[in-house]
Amino acid sequence: MTTTVPRGAGLADAVRDDAALRRFLHGLPGVDQVGVERRSATLATRSIKKESKLQAIDLAISMIDLTTLEGADTPGKVRSLCAQARRPDPDYPDVRQVAAVCVYPDLAGVAVEALRGTGIAVASVATAFPSGRSSRAVKLADTALAVEAGAREIDMVIDRGAFLTGRYGAVYEEITAVKQACGRAHLKVILETGELAGYDDVRRASWLALLAGAT
Numbered sequence: 001m002t003t004t005v006p007r008g009a010g011l012a013d014a015v016r017d018d019a020a021l022r023r024f025l026h027g028l029p030g031v032d033q034v035g036v037e038r039r040s041a042t043l044a045t046r047s048i049k050k051e052s053k054l055q056a057i058d059l060a061i062s063m064i065d066l067t068t069l070e071g072a073d074t075p076g077k078v079r080s081l082c083a084q085a086r087r088p089d090p091d092y093p094d095v096r097q098v099a100a101v102c103v104y105p106d107l108a109g110v111a112v113e114a115l116r117g118t119g120i121a122v123a124s125v126a127t128a129f130p131s132g133r134s135s136r137a138v139k140l141a142d143t144a145l146a147v148e149a150g151a152r153e154i155d156m157v158i159d160r161g162a163f164l165t166g167r168y169g170a171v172y173e174e175i176t177a178v179k180q181a182c183g184r185a186h187l188k189v190i191l192e193t194g195e196l197a198g199y200d201d202v203r204r205a206s207w208l209a210l211l212a213g214a215t
Contacts, residue, residue: 015211018169025168025207031199058096061088065123067102069130075110078103082114100153104129105146112150123153123188127178130192132157136174143181153186154178158205160195168208175212189214 014024048056066085068077082101089095100121101111111122124146128134134142143154156178162170179187189209193202 011211015172021168021172021208021211022166024211025204028200028203028207031203033199036199062096062099064098065100065102066098069102069104069125073104073107075107078107078110079114082111082120085115085120086118102153102155105142105149105151108146108149108151121152122150123155124149124151125155125157125190127156127174129155129157129190132159132192133161136177139174140177140181143178147181147183147185151185153188154182155188155190157190157192158209160192163201163205163208164195164197168204171208172212175209175214179213187214 085098085101100123102123108124126143127139191205
């Protein structure tokens, strides 16, 4: 049996209530685990020629979120990371700068100041990262702290406990609330796939985030 993924008005119906959301997510086509893993293994054996490899490395560097997320992080450490973001390899000044620096909300302002005028974005984790175990109010306050400090991207984690127990509506509502709190900042939803039950869960979580407005 083939399941057709609805579009347009059908997506609005999918989030009408908890029951509709469950029907939609569990009606998605299953993921071919064997096929996915075989394809991944094939890609891992492919080689890239020298010139293309250099271009690929350059592109990869330009897409990196250079990150420090430690309890011992300090303003000095963040400034040092920002310097590295501007010039990833001091011996090769033509290496492109990274896309963003990612820090905790209370240090977002330090990163914003250190990167002013560089074009490098500041991203910040929020919503009680990495566990996601806190109240909605705390998660939204966490998001607001980062946005007010100038973060241009918010990286939220989903409530895996709610997701794994089938409370999809609660996860959906939380993502939409955080999306609203982000204002003009970009929202990235971290699925923590290692804690999900398999590829089908990853697909459901991905669709759930997309339905809630994440990009």
